[in-house]
Amino acid sequence: MTAVERGAPDRTEAAAGRRGRVDPTTAEGRRELWRAMVRARAFDQAMCAHNPHWHEARGEEAVVVGGFAGLDAEDAVAPHFRGACAVSLMRGEDPAVVAAGVFGTSGSRSGGHWRGDICPTPGDRMIGMFSGSLGTTVSYATGAALHLSRLGGDAVVVCGFGDGTANAGIVSESLNLAAMLSLPIVFICQNNQYATSLRASRAIAGGSMTARAAGFGIPAVDVDGNDVLAVLDERDRAVDRARRGGGPSLLHALTYRLGGHYLNDPEAYRSAEEVAAWRARDPLTRFADELARRDGFSRDDAEHELARETDRMKDLVERAKEEAPPVTAVSASAYAEDWGAAS
Ligand SMILES: Cc1ncc(C[n+]2csc(CCOP(=O)(O)OP(=O)(O)O)c2C)c(N)n1
Ligand SMILES: [Mg+2]
Numbered sequence: 195m196t197a198v199e200r201g202a203p204d205r206t207e208a209a210a211g212r213r214g215r216v217d218p219t220t221a222e223g224r225r226e227l228w229r230a231m232v233r234a235r236a237f238d239q240a241m242c243a244h245n246p247h248w249h250e251a252r253g254e255e256a257v258v259v260g261g262f263a264g265l266d267a268e269d270a271v272a273p274h275f276r277g278a279c280a281v282s283l284m285r286g287e288d289p290a291v292v293a294a295g296v297f298g299t300s301g302s303r304s305g306g307h308w309r310g311d312i313c314p315t316p317g318d319r320m321i322g323m324f325s326g327s328l329g330t331t332v333s334y335a336t337g338a339a340l341h342l343s344r345l346g347g348d349a350v351v352v353c354g355f356g357d358g359t360a361n362a363g364i365v366s367e368s369l370n371l372a373a374m375l376s377l378p379i380v381f382i383c384q385n386n387q388y389a390t391s392l393r394a395s396r397a398i399a400g401g402s403m404t405a406r407a408a409g410f411g412i413p414a415v416d417v418d419g420n421d422v423l424a425v426l427d428e429r430d431r432a433v434d435r436a437r438r439g440g441g442p443s444l445l446h447a448l449t450y451r452l453g454g455h456y457l458n459d460p461e462a463y464r465s466a467e468e469v470a471a472w473r474a475r476d477p478l479t480r481f482a483d484e485l486a487r488r489d490g491f492s493r494d495d496a497e498h499e500l501a502r503e504t505d506r507m508k509d510l511v512e513r514a515k516e517e518a519p520p521v522t523a524v525s526a527s528a529y530a531e532d533w534g535a536a537s
Contacts, residue, residue, distance in 0.1 A: 204439065205343075205378065205437060205438055205439035206438050206439050215264040215266065216263045216264030216426065218423050218426055218427070221488070221489045224423075224485060224488070224489060225485070227259055227260070227263060227422050227423075227426065227481070228481060228485060228491075228496075229499075230259045230263055230283070230284055231255045231256070231259050231422065231477065231478055232478070232499055232500050232503050233280065233283050233289070233503060233507075234255045234258055234259060234277065234279075234280030234283070235252065235255055235478055235504070236500065236503035236504040236506070236507040237279050237280065237283060237289055237292070237293075237507045237511075238250050238251050238252060238277075238279065238280070239504050239508075240293075240504060240507035240508040240510075240511040241279070241293070241511060242453075242457060244508075244512055244515050245297075245515075246458070247312060247456060247457070248312065248457050249275070249276055249455065249457075250276075250452075250454075250457070251276045251277035251280070252451075252453045253386070253420075253449060253450050253451055253452030253453070253473075253476060253477065254276060254277050254384060254386055254419070254449045254450075254451065255277070255280065255422070255477050255478060256419060256421055256425055256449065256481070257277070257354070257382065257384045257419040257425055257449050258277035258280045258281060258354070258384070259280065259284070259425075259426075260421075260422040260423070260424070260425025260429060260447075261273075261352060261354060261384075261425055261426075261429050261445070261447070262281045262284055262352055262354075263284060263426060264430075265352060265433070266349065267285075267318070267319070268347065268349040269319065269350050269351065269352065270320070270335070270338045270339075270342065270349070270350075270352075271285065271319065271351070271352050271353075272320075272331050272332070272335035272338070272354070273320075273352075273353075273354045274354035274355050274356050274359070274382075275312060275323045275328075275356075276356065276384070276386070276451075277354075278314055278322065278323070279292050279313065279314045281320065282314040282315075282317055282320060285318070285320055287314070287317055289507060289510055289511075290513070290514055291303060291315075292315070293510060293511045293514035293515070294514045294517065295308070295309075295310045295314050296311065296313070296314060296514075297514055297515050298310070298311075298519075299514055299516075299518055299519060300519040301514060302315055303315045305519060305523060306519025306523050307519075307523070307526075310322070310323075312456075321334045321335055321353075328356070328358065328359040328362055329355065329359050329362025329363070329364040329365050330364060331353070332359070332362075332364060332365050332368045332381070333364050333368050335351050335353035335379060336351075336353075336368040336371055336372050336379060338351050339351040339372060339377035339378050339379035339442075340371075340375060340377055342378055343375070343376075343377055343378055348378075348437040348438075349378070350378040350379065350380065350436040351377075351378065351379040352379075352380045352382065352433070353379060354382045354383075354384050355381070355382075355383060355384065356383075356384055356386065357383060357384070357387065357388075357394035357403070358388075358389020358390070358392065358394075358397065360383055360385075360398060360406075361389075361397060361398065366406075369381065369406075369407065369412060369442070369444075372410075372441070372442040373441065376439070376440075376441035377436075377442055378436035378437065378439075378441070378442075379436060379442045380429060380432040380436060380442070380443050380444075380445065381407075381412075381442065381443070381444040381445070382429070382445045382447060383444065383445070383446045383447065384419070384449065385403070385419065385446060385447060385448050385449065386449050386451035387448070387449075387451065388451055388455065388463070388464075390455045391455070391462075392463075393463075402416070402446055403444065403446045404416050404444070404446045407444040407446075412442050412443060412444050413435070413443045413444070414443065414444040414445070414446060415428050415443075415444075415445060415446070416446045416448065417445050417447050417448075419447030419448045420448075420449055420450070420475050420477040420480060421477070421481075423481075423484070425447055429445060431443075432445060449477070450475070452469065452472060452473055452476070478500070482496035
């Protein structure tokens, strides 16, 4: 039985004639994706320079950008924590505000009351990591999809989670609910092949997340997670299905974490050769080569753009770090105004 048969509003009509907002068949669309990847890498590397606790997403930009580009403002997003700042930037957030949210300084959306530490402040229709408990975000995203399905219209949710997070029980509960209620949600498993030091190949029973999704009756595909165009293509297909009332889909995007789990990770669990082999498949280099071939965009231009953007991000991240909120701000919204008088 479909959601429409259960009495939910018919999404088919609302979705008629809709297309993704980034058109990768045009040079302009491809450049837009490239710029988003550059911003993702630049912000991430700027954070590495200023935040010793940072969990970098270097190497995973194709999943993040292809997975979350070109959505509408009405769509909700719930990215995996690694790479979530890039999604915030794609939603139009000012990088200085994203950085302030990570440091919990005065320029943040919360005015310094909330600190992201390794991920951005939640934003408009952006579900963040409210707790450090992995998998909870997937359930919030599923709840958001339930809400959107009841509103009518054709808005969807795109929700990312890591290969380690895939094993949290709440992820299975969420997949089950999404399938049973035919919710408008696209799940993206961002498989960077490790959960801290544990290899995904030794952790995911049933072969892969694609196989697991099939068990829930959710259409699922494996996609090359280092190819931004391939990810976007499958993501668009899945979004289109959700907009038309076809329910959830899952993309399993195989990629690789080029950096450690966090900055000072000794990485004793993998070899330098393995990392080097994947560095040769760096999604930015790969896409720059594609742009050179298809659009005459030179490799020099690509490198300059990345260097310039990284310098810009380093400056603004450094400034954000220094803007400490006033000490009085710490308790400003912790107590009722008359707390002092009442005691
Ligand atoms: C429920 C829960 N279990 C364990 C942890 C500790 N932890 C933090 S990051 C992480 C690895 C997560 O792996 P994955 O989902 O693949 O994301 P990645 O770090 O590879 O991006 C773990 C186990 C946690 N935060 N929450
Ligand atoms: Mg992982």
